[in-house]
Amino acid sequence: MRARYSAWNLLAAARGGQRDWAPAWRDAEPGTRYDVVIVGGGGHGLATAYYLAKNHGVTDVAVLEAGWIGGGNTGRNTTIVRSNYLYPESARLYDFSLRQYEQLGRELNFNIMLSQRGVLTLAHSRHDLDAQSRWANAMRCNGIDAELLDAREVQTLEPRLNTGPQARYPILGGFIQRRGGSARHDAVAWGYARAASALGVDIVQNCAVTGFLQTQGRVTGVTVSQRGQERRIQADKVALAVAGHTSVLAAQAGLRLPVTSYALQAMVTEPVKPVLNTVTLSPALGTYWSQSDKGEVVIGGALDHFPSYAQRGSFDVMQQVVAATCEMLPSLGRLRLLRQWAGIVDVVHDSSPIIGATPVPGLYLNCGWGTGGFKAIPVGGWTLAYALATGHAHELAAPFGLDRFITGRLIDEAGAAGIAH
Amino acid sequence: MMQLRCPWCGERPQNEFDCGGTTGIARPPLDCDDATWAQYLFFRANPKGAHAERWRHTFGCGQWFNVRRDTVTHRVTAVYGIAEAGPQVD
Numbered sequence: 001m002r003a004r005y006s007a008w009n010l011l012a013a014a015r016g017g018q019r020d021w022a023p024a025w026r027d028a029e030p031g032t033r034y035d036v037v038i039v040g041g042g043g044h045g046l047a048t049a050y051y052l053a054k055n056h057g058v059t060d061v062a063v064l065e066a067g068w069i070g071g072g073n074t075g076r077n078t079t080i081v082r083s084n085y086l087y088p089e090s091a092r093l094y095d096f097s098l099r100q101y102e103q104l105g106r107e108l109n110f111n112i113m114l115s116q117r118g119v120l121t122l123a124h125s126r127h128d129l130d131a132q133s134r135w136a137n138a139m140r141c142n143g144i145d146a147e148l149l150d151a152r153e154v155q156t157l158e159p160r161l162n163t164g165p166q167a168r169y170p171i172l173g174g175f176i177q178r179r180g181g182s183a184r185h186d187a188v189a190w191g192y193a194r195a196a197s198a199l200g201v202d203i204v205q206n207c208a209v210t211g212f213l214q215t216q217g218r219v220t221g222v223t224v225s226q227r228g229q230e231r232r233i234q235a236d237k238v239a240l241a242v243a244g245h246t247s248v249l250a251a252q253a254g255l256r257l258p259v260t261s262y263a264l265q266a267m268v269t270e271p272v273k274p275v276l277n278t279v280t281l282s283p284a285l286g287t288y289w290s291q292s293d294k295g296e297v298v299i300g301g302a303l304d305h306f307p308s309y310a311q312r313g314s315f316d317v318m319q320q321v322v323a324a325t326c327e328m329l330p331s332l333g334r335l336r337l338l339r340q341w342a343g344i345v346d347v348v349h350d351s352s353p354i355i356g357a358t359p360v361p362g363l364y365l366n367c368g369w370g371t372g373g374f375k376a377i378p379v380g381g382w383t384l385a386y387a388l389a390t391g392h393a394h395e396l397a398a399p400f401g402l403d404r405f406i407t408g409r410l411i412d413e414a415g416a417a418g419i420a421h
Numbered sequence: 422m423m424q425l426r427c428p429w430c431g432e433r434p435q436n437e438f439d440c441g442g443t444t445g446i447a448r449p450p451l452d453c454d455d456a457t458w459a460q461y462l463f464f465r466a467n468p469k470g471a472h473a474e475r476w477r478h479t480f481g482c483g484q485w486f487n488v489r490r491d492t493v494t495h496r497v498t499a500v501y502g503i504a505e506a507g508p509q510v511d
Contacts (some may be wrong), residue, residue, distance in 0.1 A: 247465075255469070260442070314435065349463055
């Protein structure tokens, strides 16, 4: 069976009609005991398993997924990667992630279709220009690429934008992170799954974690429901990588978190020939656009601003997003929407993640990425694996512990980076 | 779109309102320790299911009121005054 992906193997397999490929990863049945159990088979959970095995040699690991891998928020986001954050702690964290993405396809031997087409942020007012100068300069101070653009440069980059004199939201300029762009979401999930599985990790699907085994307050495993059967799985350590459902699971271990779950929706138009060059964001309109390799225009907007576990968005937010699209990209106005969906995101007051140990011994967290978890998959997995393997917070993740809500040392990226929350 | 029944204006579409998050949180004494204060400020139950929350009819009468709503189905099971104790949660 062929396992390694290469042009040569593709050619060689053609002789046999491409029928001798090994499955990308092993769909495992759960064992009864593991060193580490990771709850959630999305990008973060699978990356955690991979880095546990690769960086720390911990291979007695299970990833338990209630549905199918990559079927939650990993399959529901707009696949943007960027590291245009304001504060040094965030800059280090997100740029480490982007640097991992830059070589991930080669490392995993899986084409994640990384396309660094640039993330362009528009300025519609003098105040936007001032704020973005500060933002771009802060990025450069943190060693991250950022370029301020004037109106003409924006127009050259993205000619379909409404730059006319009648524009309701005039474009005065903007800035671009050229290393930003997009990657293929399910390729990231499957790439990590394949690499982790090859190192001995058990990936278990259709296996919902229903509670925790606890001895004298310490988490010692999980109870799961698989195909209608209840069973127990022992573990030295349990990690949650379940995004919007973190509060629900943590409550089973008696842990309350500074997290609120909201629905975040996105939508795509019918596919068309290439019309957009970059990922373009209008913070004033709370909307952003890119074009997928299939040709669909991918459009994202703001949260539905009330707590929700319903994986569907509200019509008023969709209407806002569509209106913003017709205004900013008038030539797309007659495209039809093909699909619209929502994911449940875990929003924290300072819009920064929570990574590492919890007050419950044996229970670890990777949550709070809110509306921006996809870009952070490599660093989320890397730092959570470090915490699980060593018992200490990784240097990059140390500022992002749960204790910051008590000490007051919040990293308020909501106000700072102007991300749409 | 979800409809909410404002106690003053009747049933109105959700985008006339702002959600103010969990309601009925008692403030601890001001000389409490930092951990207690953090629980009060930031830590929430964030339930999947029945949730007691505050809403404001921002683009209407501007009044605050309380709602008990299911966070999965968005079904509203009670609307009550901002200073009232809600119905017993089962």
